[in-house]
Amino acid sequence: MKITSLSARAVDCGFNSQKLQTSRVASPMSRFPRFAEQRASWMWPTKKVFVRVTGEDGLTGWGCTNGGEIVEMIVNAHLSRLLVGEEIGEIPALNEMMAAALLPNDRSGFAMMAVAGIDIALWDLTAKARSLPLAEVLGGAGGETLPVYITTPRPEAFAGTSWPGLKAAAPYGPEAGEEGLAENVALMRRFAQAAGDGVPIMIDAFLAWDADYTLRFAEACADLPLAWIEDPIHPQDIDGLQKIRREMDPGIDLALGNFAFSRADCADLLRSGVVGVLQPDVAWAGGITEVRRILAMAEAAQTPVILHNTCEQPWALALAAACQGDALVECVDRGETSPLYELMGPRPDITDGRVAVPLDPEGNRPPQIALTAFDAGANHTKGG
Template sequence: MKILAVTARAVDCGFQKQALQTSRVASPMSRFPQFAERRSSWMWPTKKVFLRIETEDGLTGWSCTNGGEVVELILNAHLARLLDGQDAGDIDLLWDQMVAALLPNDRSGFAMMAVAAVDIALWDLRAKRAAVPLVDVLGGARTDTLRTYATTPQPDALAGGAWAGLKAAAPYGPEAGAEGLAENVALMHRFAKAAGPETPIMIDAFMAWDADYALRFAEAMADLPLAWLEDPLPPNDIDGLIRLRDGMDPSVPLALGNFAFSRSDCAELMRAGVAGILQPDVAWAGGITEALRILDMAAETDTPVILHNTCEQPWSLSLAAARQDDALVEFVDRGAQSPLYGLIAPHPDIQAGQTPVPRDAAGYRPAEVALSAFPSPTLQGA
C-alpha cells in the first residue's frame, strides 16, 4: 500500500488555557521572574499537530502530537516528501529513514514528535487494514482495564476516586527559597490528606530543581509516603541525578523520561542507575515503534515503565494493555470540559481508577475542532 499523501496541520486546541498552564507550576524557566508565575508565559509552541496519511488503497491513518508549527514544518517540509510513494506497511524501515534524515541537524523533542506522528499514523493504518483494534495488532490485551493514577491541581475534588495515586505539580523551585520549599511540602500534606492512607502520592518537579534543593525536599518529606519524585532535574544533568539518587531514601524512586526522546536517551538514564521508573511519552519519543523498543529494553533490567500522559493517547493505552503486566497509566486532570481529551478518539470512561482499553477497530479520527484544518473530501470515510 503506497503512501499517496502526508499532511500535517497545527491546531490550537486550548492547551495554554489549562489550569496547569495558567497557575504557578515550577519549570526550568522559574528562575527567571518574568516567566515564573505561569507556564503559558514561555511554553514552546503548544498547538496540537494532526497528521493524516493517505494510501493508494483508500485508507487514511491519523495521529496527533505536540510541537505546534515547528513539528508541522518538519512534517510538511521534510518528512512528507521522503514518505511519498513508500510502502506504508514497512514501518520499521520508514522509522529508520526518518531518523537518519533528521540526524544531521536535529535530535530534539520536536524532531522525534514529528517521527512519532508518522509512526502512530502508520500503526493506525496497519490496524485499519487488519480491521481490528490497535491493541490486537500489538499482541492482544492482557486486561480489560488499566490501573490509573491522576495528575491534578485539585486533589480534594478527586479524593475517594479509587485512584492508584494522586500526583502534584510542584509550584516552586530553588528561586523561591525556604518559603517556597515549605509551600511544596504543605501541598504534599494536602495531597496526602486527600488521598488517604492507602493511596500513594507523587510530585512532578518538571526539571525545575537542582540536586541540593531536591535533597532538602526529600528530607522534609520523610514523614509522608512519597511514591516517586518525577523529573527533579534536567535529564542531561546525569551527575546531579546520581548525587540525588545516592543521597535520597532508596525506597523513593526517581521517575524520569518524560523528556527522554528516544531509547538512547532512556538507555543513558538506565546506565547511570538513576531511573527507578521510566516515563517516556509515546507521542514525543518516536512513536509506537520506539516505545516498543524502550519497553523491551526496560524489561531486561526490570525497570518499571509508566507511559506519560497515557489517557490522552489511545495508542499508549493500547501499548500498556498489550505489552505490560499490571500496567499503571496516567490521567492528567484538565477539568470537566477540557478540549484536550477526545481529540483523536473518545474520552476514556475512567471509573473507580480504572481506564478501559480502547477497542474501536475504526481507528483514529480527529475531533470536530481539528476537522476544519483538513478541508479535504478524503476526510469523509477516513
C-alpha cells in the same frame, strides 16, 4: 500498500488555557520573574499537530503530537517527501528512515515529535486496513482496563476514591527560597491527606530544581508516603541525578524519561542506574515503534515503565495494554470538559481507578477543528 499522501496541520486546541498552564507551576523558567507565575507565558509552540497518512486503497491513518508549527514544518517540508511512495508494511524500517533523515540536525524534542506523529498515523492506518483495534495489532490486550493514577491540581476532588496514586505539580523551585520549599511540602501534606492511608503520592518538578533542593525536599517529606519525584533536574545531568540517588531515601524513586525523546536518551538514563520509573511519552519519543524498543530495554533493565500522559493518547493506552499487561498509566486532570481528552476519539472511560482500553477498530478520529484545518490546506497534502 503504498503511502499516497502525508501531511500535518498545527491546530490550537486550547492547551495554554488549561489550569496547569495558567497556575503557578515550577518550570525551568521559574527563576525568571517575568515567566514564573504561568507556564503559558513561555511555553514552546503549544498547538497540537495532527498528521494524516493516506494509503493507495483510500484508507486514512491519523496521529497527533505536540510542537505546533515547528513540527508541522518538519513533517510537511521534510519527512513527507521521503515517505510518499513507500510501502507501509514495515513501519519500523520507515521509523528508522525518518530518524536517520533528521540525525544530522536533531534527534531530540521537535524532531522526534514529528517522527512520532507519523509513526502513530502509520500504525492507525495498519490497524484500520486489518479492521482490528490497535491493541490487537500490537499483540492483544491482556484485559479490558488498566489501573490509572491522577495528576491533578485539586487533590481534595479525589479524596476517598479508588485512584491508585495522586500526583502534584510542584509550584516552586529554589528561586522561591525556604518559603517556597515549605509551600511545596505543605502541598504534599494536602495530597497525603486527600489520598488516604496506603495510597502513594508523587510530585512532578518539571526540571525546575537542582540536586541539593531535591534532597532537602525529600528529607522534609520523610514522614509522607512519597513514591517518587519526577524530573527534578534535566535528564542529561547524570552527575546530579546520581548524587540525588546516592543521598536520597531509597524508598523514594526518581521518575524520569518524560523528556527523553528516543531509545538512545532512555538508554543513557537506564545505564546511569538512577531510574526508578521510566516515563517516555509515545507522542514525543518517536511514536509506537520507538517506545516498543524502549519498553524492551526497560524490561531488560528490570525498570518499570509508566507511559507519560497516557489517557490523552488512545495509542498509548493500546500499547500499555498490549505490551505491559496490567501496567499503571497516567491521567492528567484537565477538569470535566477539556477538549484535550477527545482529540482522537471518545473521552476515555475511567471508573474506580481503572481506564478502559480502546478497542474500537475504527481507530483514531480527529475533531472537526482538525479536519477543517486540513481542508483549508488541501493544496499541501501530497508530498508535503
